[in-house]
Amino acid sequence: xxxxxxxxxxxxxxxxxxxxxxxxxxxxxxxxxxxxxxxxxxxxxxxxxxxxxxxxxxxxxxxxxxxxxxxxxxxxxxxxxxxxxxx
Amino acid sequence: xxxxxxxxxxxxxxxxxxxxxxxxxxxxxxxxxxxxxxxxxxxxxxxxxxxxxxxxxxxxxxxxxxxxxxxxxxxxxxxxxxxxxxxxxxxxxxxxxxxxxxxxxxxxxxxxxxxxxxxxxxxxxxxxxxxxxxxxxxxxxxxxxxxxxxxxxxxxxxxxxxxxxxxxxxxxxxxxxxxxxxxxxxxxxxxxxxxxxxxxxxxxxxxxxxxxxxxxxxxxxxxxxxxxxxxxxxxxxxxxxxxxxxxxxxxxxxxxxxxxxxxxxxxxxxxxxxxxxxxxxxxxxxxxxxxxxxxxxxxxxxxxxxxxxxxxxxxxxxxxxxxxxxxxxxxxxxxxxxxxxxxxxxxxxxxxxxxxxxxxxxxxxxxxxxxxxxxxxxxxxxxxxxxxxxxxxxxxxxxxxxxxxxxxxxxxxxxxxxxxxxxxxxxxxxxxxxxxxxxxxxxxxxxxxxxxxxxxxxxxxxxxxxxxxxxxxxxxxxxxxxxxxxxxxxxxxxxxxxxxxxxxxxxxxxxxxxxxxxxxxxxxxxxxxxxxxxxxxxxxxxxxxxxxxxxxxxxxxxxxxxxxxxxxxxxxxxxxx
Numbered sequence: 082x083x084x085x086x087x088x089x090x091x092x093x094x095x096x097x098x099x100x101x102x103x104x105x106x107x108x109x110x111x112x113x114x115x116x117x118x119x120x121x122x123x124x125x126x127x128x129x130x131x132x133x134x135x136x137x138x139x140x141x142x143x144x145x146x147x148x149x150x151x152x153x154x155x156x157x158x159x160x161x162x163x164x165x166x167x168x
Numbered sequence: 169x170x171x172x173x174x175x176x177x178x179x180x181x182x183x184x185x186x187x188x189x190x191x192x193x194x195x196x197x198x199x200x201x202x203x204x205x206x207x208x209x210x211x212x213x214x215x216x217x218x219x220x221x222x223x224x225x226x227x228x229x230x231x232x233x234x235x236x237x238x239x240x241x242x243x244x245x246x247x248x249x250x251x252x253x254x255x256x257x258x259x260x261x262x263x264x265x266x267x268x269x270x271x272x273x274x275x276x277x278x279x280x281x282x283x284x285x286x287x288x289x290x291x292x293x294x295x296x297x298x299x300x301x302x303x304x305x306x307x308x309x310x311x312x313x314x315x316x317x318x319x320x321x322x323x324x325x326x327x328x329x330x331x332x333x334x335x336x337x338x339x340x341x342x343x344x345x346x347x348x349x350x351x352x353x354x355x356x357x358x359x360x361x362x363x364x365x366x367x368x369x370x371x372x373x374x375x376x377x378x379x380x381x382x383x384x385x386x387x388x389x390x391x392x393x394x395x396x397x398x399x400x401x402x403x404x405x406x407x408x409x410x411x412x413x414x415x416x417x418x419x420x421x422x423x424x425x426x427x428x429x430x431x432x433x434x435x436x437x438x439x440x441x442x443x444x445x446x447x448x449x450x451x452x453x454x455x456x457x458x459x460x461x462x463x464x465x466x467x468x469x470x471x472x473x474x475x476x477x478x479x480x481x482x483x484x485x486x487x488x489x490x491x492x493x494x495x496x497x498x499x500x501x502x503x504x505x506x507x508x509x510x511x512x513x514x515x516x517x518x519x520x521x522x523x524x525x526x527x528x529x530x531x532x533x534x535x536x537x538x539x540x541x542x543x544x545x546x547x548x549x550x551x552x553x554x555x556x557x558x559x560x561x562x563x564x565x566x567x568x569x570x571x572x573x574x575x576x577x578x579x580x581x582x583x584x585x586x587x588x589x590x591x592x593x594x595x596x597x598x599x600x601x602x603x604x605x606x607x608x609x610x611x612x613x614x615x616x617x618x619x620x621x622x623x624x625x626x627x628x629x630x631x632x633x634x635x636x637x638x639x640x641x642x643x644x645x646x647x648x649x650x651x652x653x654x655x656x657x658x659x660x661x662x663x664x665x666x667x668x669x670x671x672x673x674x675x676x677x678x679x680x681x682x683x684x685x686x687x688x689x690x691x692x693x694x695x696x697x698x699x700x701x702x703x704x705x706x707x708x709x710x711x712x713x714x715x716x717x718x719x720x721x722x723x724x725x726x727x728x729x730x731x732x733x734x735x736x737x738x739x740x741x742x743x744x745x
Contacts, residue, residue, distance in 0.1 A: 084637050087685040094682060095630050100599050101577040104685060118581075121593035123390065123517045123554050129371055130394055135632070139373050147370070 085158045093154070096131040097124055109155045125151060136165045181289065181318055182238060187361040189335045192231045194366035196379045199231055211239035218264050222246040222297075226253050227267030230344045230354050231366035236266055241295045241314065242288065248309070249298040249345045256589050291315045298346065300443035300520075310444055313484065320446040320481040321356045323461040327450070331411050331435075336362050336382040341369040341391035342518070347443040348416040353386040372398040380407035388417040388518040389424065392436070396427040410434035414450065416441065417518025422454040440506070445491050446481035449504075457503035465490075466504050468497050474510055514543040516555050521595045526557060529590045530597075535567030535583065540606060541597060542619045556598035558623045559583075563602055571602065599623055624655040627675065630710075635683055642684045642714040652704035667702040672733055676712065676723035680737070684714045690721075691740035700732040708732060 090104035093113070097120070107118065114120045120128075128151070129140045140147055150160045184191060190198035215223065215236070223240055225247050227233040240247045250257045258265060289295075294311035325332075340353035357364040362384075369375050372395040375385070387395075392415055402408075413428070413436045420438040428436045440458060441447040448466070449458035460466065464479040467490075475497035478490040496507035512523045523541045530539035539561040546554045561583075563571060571579040580600045587596050607618040628648040635644040650657075650667060657665040677690045702708055706727060713722040724734035 084685075088635055088683070091632065091635075091682045095632060098629070101580060103577065104682065105687075106577050106581075121596075123594065126370070126390070126394065127554060130397075140371060 085162055086154055089154050089158045089161065092131065092135060093118075093128065096127055107154055110153045112153055113151050113157070120151075132161070136161055138164045181291070182241070182314065182355065182359060183289075184358050185361050189361065189363050191358070192234075192364050192366050193337060193379075194229070194231060199366070204235070207235045208239055208242075211235045212242060215239050215243055215245060215266070220245065220264055222248060222263055223266045224248045224250050224258070224261050224263040225266050226250050226345070228368070229268075229366050230340075230364060230368075233267065233344060234354055234358060234364075240266075244288075244290050244293065244295075246294060246311075247296055249296065249350075251299055251343070251345055252592060254589055254592075289314060291318065298443060311483065316446065316481050316483065317351060317355060318359070319463070320351050320461075321359045323463055323481070324352065324356045324447065325360045326462045327459075328412070332360075332362065332384070333382040333411060336384055336411055338362060338364040338384045338386060339369060339375070339378065340365070340386040341375075342386060342388050342417070343368070347446055348439070348441065349386065351446060352414060352416075352439075357384075373401060376402050376408065378408050380409075382409045382411055384411050385413035387413055387415045389415055389420050390417075390517045392420065392424050392428055396424045399427060399431040402431055412437060414439050418515050419454055425453045442491075442493060444482070444486075445477045445479060445493070448477055448479065457501065458505075459503070466497075466499075468499050468504070472510070473497070473507070475504060475506070514555075514557075516543070516557070516594045519592065519594050521557070521592065523557075526559070526587075526591060526595050526597065529587055530559060530561065530583075532590075533567075533583065533586050535564055535570055535586075537562040537564045537567070538606075540619055542616060544599060544620070544623055557595065558599040558601070558619070559597035560601045560603055560606065560619050560622055562604065562606065576600075576602075624653050624658070625651060626655050627678065628654065630679065632683065633709075640716055642712075642716070644679070644683045644712045646679055646710045646712070648708050648710055650702060650704055650706045650708070654704070657704050665704050667706075669696070669698050669733065672698075672702070672725060673723075673735060673737070676710065676721065676735070677737055679710060680712050680714060680721045680723070683712065684721075686714065686719075686721075686739060688719065688739040691738045694736050694738065696733075696735040698733045700727060700730055702727070702732055 086109055087104055090107050093099070093107070094102055094104070099118075111118065114125070125147070129147070133139055140150065150157055184201070184204070186201065191201050191204045192199045223245055225233065225236050225240070226249075227236060237247055248261060248263060250261060291314040293313060295314045296312040296317065297309050298312075300308055300310055336357075338353050338357040340349055342349040342353065344350055344354050354364055356362070365378075369387075369391065372391070375395065376398075392413070410432045412434050413432075415436065416439040420436065425436045425438070435452050437450045437452055438454070439447055439450045441449075447461050448464055449460045451458045461479075464477065464481075466478070467476050468474070469476050469492055472492070473496050475493045475495050476490045477493060478487075480487075482491055494510045494513065496510050498505045498507055513520050514523060515521065523543070526541045527539050530536050530541070539559050541557055541559050544556050544558045546556065561567075570582070574582060583600065584596050601622040603622070607622065628650050630649075631647045633645045633647055636642070652665075654667075656668055656671045660666065660668055673693055673696075680686070702725065709726045711724045711726065714720070715722070719739040721737040721739070722734070723737065725732040
């Protein structure tokens with residue numbers, strides 16, 4: 082899980098082009114939206130689209146589930162681990 | 169004027185007319201007209217119990233939203249649409265908060281008796297109020313009478329009547345609580361016996377997964393961009409029949425429009441309007457001329473060159489003079505051409521934002537002396553990044569000290585967080601530059617260009633294509649794009665810009681750290697070889713291999729299979745540095 086968390090942080094930084102942010106700056110358990118990283122609705126869409134490209138799965142449209150997936154880096158990593166398309 | 173063009177609908181408008189179709193769908197399940205009447209009565213009871221002349225309504229589900237809206241109007245309450253659920257907005261409005269997150273209005277509580285009839289609407293009253301970002305930068309609250317809204321949806325039906333199959337469903341990717349989404353995606357279908365879908369589309373896939381039916385798509389360019397990019401998902405499962413799409417917020421780029429029309433076999437319209445005016449005109453593609461909605465007239469103000477709009481959707485007090493918009497325009501044949509904004513409003517993801525307002529908010533922070541904010545367009549690169557705001561800030565002595573303590577990245581976020589609640593999330597600056605004086609020319613004037621130069625990127629755009637890890641090593645492959653704006657091309661060399669070798673080594677270390685998480689600083693480099701130049705606009709591939717035992721990072725850049733450069737970075741053993 083540690084490697085995946087690192088990978089997810091790199092994925093977020095690259096996908097959203099977060100300037101001057103290093104993986105160490107992102108807390109594993111802090112919320113991605115609102116208070117934590119302070120991401121917004123466009124970021125959510127970019128991340129959703131990016132996840133499909135990178136890991137080959139689609140996020141459900143259900144807003145509540147999406148909110149849980151993006152709750153933190155750890156939540157996102159756990160979701161990816163459970164859903165990524167194996168080649 | 170309006171009543172001649174638009175004879176009044178039944179006195180019970182906006183209650184929907186009866187027909188055989190459901191009122192709405194949620195999750196593919198029909199919501200019947202009986203259900204709607206029952207929900208409306210319950211909502212009326214809950215609102216009646218409040219005994220208030222006005223409410224604030226914030227509710228993401230369009231069906232529940234409409235229930236509350238009509239219930240409030242039937243009680244002659246004014247409905248204010250905050251558009252966002254911010255603490256500062258709640259405080260500012262000081263109204264009972266109805267809808268999602270209001271708690272008090274859970275359905276089990278709807279059991280208060282209310283006796284006045286449900287069908288008495290006051291069409292002349294300002295039943296709706298919503299915020300707009302005014303040209304001064306301060307958001308102002310504007311009001312709409314029910315008549316204005318009714319006139320607008322009638323004009324919409326009139327303009328598109330021939331394209332609407334019976335039982336067509338209106339689906340949206342835009343919020344329903346502003347002056348594009350509300351009339352277009354909710355009030356229009358409600359009024360004319362079409363059906364609306366309660367939930368919003370978030371991803372392009374949501375659209376391809378809709379149940380088989382006829383649809384009208386109310387959308388915006390950001391969503392359509394992603395829809396166009398995901399067209400492969402549609403070819404196989406084309407059960408969604410699109411009648412047409414209307415987009416608003418910012419101009420719909422012609423290439424996106426063409427791709428969408430091509431694979432969805434329906435016209436994609438672009439609509440122009442504002443909170444104050446409602447819909448003004450529509451067109452099929454960037455190159456087509458604007459077609460005015462029935463009843464609308466426009467002219468260009470001789471003094472300011474701004475577009476003046478006359479329409480039956482304007483507030484009664486504006487009917488005489490018309491509304492002077494903030495858009496510069498030119499008349500062309502029977503139509504008009506927009507020539508850009510007259511003030512400092514910008515748009516991010518279809519949201520209008522005032523740069524002045526962001527600068528004012530910055531100035532209230534104790535760490536900031538003064539800030540200049542600009543829109544950094546994401547369009548220059550290969551992957552068309554999103555647009556963001558960049559802030560150039562002169563710090564106060566307290567700010568300078570704070571930045572020393574936190575370091576730049578943390579200080580950036582600290583400032584950002586300090587603005588949460590005061591500004592829309594999209595208006596929070598993403599990129600920060602700290603200066604001791606504003607850049608400027610000899611006249612002391614800071615131009616947009618001066619500010620933009622401070623944000624020249626230092627890193628390429630990168631998309632990770634592969635990353636794997638074993639017990640002994642980590643590997644990654646990144647697709648890079650070298651935007652011509654990258655700072656390292658400047659002056660190196662004036663007539664033949666190339667990417668300096670030292671920068672290539674630096675980037676390898678950066679991406680190695682990012683992807684493999686080692687913290688040791690890079691020491692010496694061996695085996696350096698530069699075989700081919702990297703130029704602005706190139707899209708090289710960067711291969712990285714981290715040897716865990718040797719603590720070395722091998723890197724190589726390739727351009728379409730041709731090696732450009734390579735080397736090995738040795739991490740310094742002492743990690744105390």
